Amino acid sequence: MMNRRTMLVATFAGAIAPATRAFADVGMSRISAYAFSFPALSGDDIRLAAFTGKPLLVVNTASLCGYTPQYAGLQELWNEFRPRRLTVVGVPSNDFGGQEPGGASEITQTAHHQYGVTFPVAAKAVVVGAKAHPFYKWAAEARPKEVPRWNFHKYLIGRDGYIADVFSSAVEPADTRIKTAIARALADS
Numbered sequence: 001m002m003n004r005r006t007m008l009v010a011t012f013a014g015a016i017a018p019a020t021r022a023f024a025d026v027g028m029s030r031i032s033a034y035a036f037s038f039p040a041l042s043g044d045d046i047r048l049a050a051f052t053g054k055p056l057l058v059v060n061t062a063s064l065c066g067y068t069p070q071y072a073g074l075q076e077l078w079n080e081f082r083p084r085r086l087t088v089v090g091v092p093s094n095d096f097g098g099q100e101p102g103g104a105s106e107i108t109q110t111a112h113h114q115y116g117v118t119f120p121v122a123a124k125a126v127v128v129g130a131k132a133h134p135f136y137k138w139a140a141e142a143r144p145k146e147v148p149r150w151n152f153h154k155y156l157i158g159r160d161g162y163i164a165d166v167f168s169s170a171v172e173p174a175d176t177r178i179k180t181a182i183a184r185a186l187a188d189s
Contacts, residue, residue, distance in 0.1 A: 032162055033048055033058070036048050038091060038125060041108060041111075041123050051087045055085070055158055055164070055185035056088075056157040057074075057086065057088045057154055057178075058139075059088065059089070059152055060095070060125075060136075060148050060152065060153050061151060062094070062097075062152070063099065063100055063102060063106060063110035065099040065150075067150070067151050067152040067170075068110065069115075070152045070172060071115035071117055072116070074088050074117070074119065075117050075119065076173065077178070081182055084186050087120070088119040088120075089119065089120050089121075090111060090117065090119065091125050091127065092107050092125070093124060093125055095126060096149075096150045096151050099151055100151075103124075128140075143163055143166055146166040150168075151169060152169040154168075154173075154178070156181050157185075158188055159185060159188055160188070164181065165185075
């Protein structure tokens with residue numbers, strides 16, 4: 001025979017189980033972006049935990065892409081919003097059109113020397129598919145319809161560590177939509 005407490009617990013568990021399954025079905029994760037790190041192009045690690053409570057713009061990049069000039073726009077965003085604690089992180093990837101075939105020295109030449117990038121740049125990583133970097137797997141689980149489809153796809157991570165907005169490759173860094181979303185992320189408490 002069940003006592004009253006056991007019966008209440010069983011009833012409560014039965015009532016919350018559908019909500020728990022629904023929570024899991026929409027791809028919500030308790031892990032935030034701050035749980036991840038990327039090997040840096042310079043050899044250190046870019047630990048996103050170092051930016052806890054600050055917005056991040058994570059962008060998969062490529063050196064030989066028609067969108068490669070967006071590096072300059074990303075640098076301008078970094079210059080404009082860095083004093084307000086936005087961090088831009090570039091993640092070179094060869095996933096789309098083989099447009100990042102080189103190694104660290106070639107990526108450094110393009111990002112740092114050609115475009116004057118000073119924001120953190122990761123070592124080359126996979127951003128789609130089964131072998132994707134854990135950050136990109138997490139992002140794909142959270143936003144399955146907004147995964148990178150080409151180079152210079154942008155994830156804006158809010159101060160809470162979750163995806164606040166997503167911008168396709170075609171949306172230039174200077175676009176009002178990106179600047180407005182960044183300003184909103186900076187204002188959120």
